[in-house]
Structures are given as C-alpha cells and as structure tokens.
Amino acid sequence: MVLFDAFDHRTETRILMSQYAQEDQALREELITHGELIPIEPGAQAVVETTNLRMLATVTDLRYAEQEPRGGIFQRVVVALDVTVKQLPPEGAAAGNLGPAQAV
Numbered sequence: 001m002v003l004f005d006a007f008d009h010r011t012e013t014r015i016l017m018s019q020y021a022q023e024d025q026a027l028r029e030e031l032i033t034h035g036e037l038i039p040i041e042p043g044a045q046a047v048v049e050t051t052n053l054r055m056l057a058t059v060t061d062l063r064y065a066e067q068e069p070r071g072g073i074f075q076r077v078v079v080a081l082d083v084t085v086k087q088l089p090p091e092g093a094a095a096g097n098l099g100p101a102q103a104v
Contacts, residue, residue: 001040001077003057005050014038014046016059016079020072040077056082 005011013035021027022039031037038046042062048055061078064071 001079002035003046003048003055004035005048005053005055007052008050011048011050012036014048014057016040016044016046016057018072018074019064020069023071051087053086054084058082 001016003014003016015031015035016038017028017031017040019039021031022037028037036046038044040059040062042059044059046057048057058080059077060080061076062074063076065073065075067073
C-alpha cells in the first residue's frame with residue numbers, strides 16, 4: 001500500500017509492506033528506492049505531510065489470505081485516514097484534476 005500526495009510532486013512516499021515483503025531482501029531493496037518502508041500491522045501508523053496536507057494513516061484491521069506466499073497477499077486491509085488540508089492545490093495541479101477529497 002502506497003501513501004502520497006498526488007498534488008505535490010515533492011511528496012515523500014510511505015510504503016506499508018507485508019510480512020513477506022519485509023522478509024524478502026531483494027523486494028525490500030527495490031521498494032526502498034520508492035519511499036519509506038513501514039511494516040504493516042494493526043496499529044501501524046504512517047504520516048505524509050506536504051505543503052497541501054497532513055495525512056495520518058492508521059492500520060485498523062489486517063488479515064492475510066491463506067495462500068502462498070504466506071504473509072504476502074492481503075485478504076483484508078482497513079486503513080483509517082485522518083487528513084488535514086493545509087492549503088488547496090492550484091486549479092488543475094494534478095493529472096485528472098482530482099478534487100481534494102478523492103483517493104488516488
């Protein structure tokens with residue numbers, strides 16, 4: 001799961017990674033080039049703060065599918081997002097012109 005601000009090209013990306021991804025060194029090395037790695041587990045939190053917003057993501061529920069690779073495929077992930085808009089981005093700032101309340 002990747003968290004970022006689509007309106008700010010300088011956003012720092014947070015990657016909530018599965019147990020399998022945490023244990024796979026090659027996968028971790030690939031993911032670290034895209035952002036900060038955060039092990040996903042109930043209660044885990046990630047903060048994304050940009051010029052436009054501050055977002056606190058909290059994992060409230062997590063279940064893995066009973067299939068291979070173990071701990072690699074999510075059956076259910078629930079993430080509560082607490083988003084505070086600091087300023088609205090300029091009109092048409094992002095591709096698709098998404099509104100501030102839409103998810104990407």
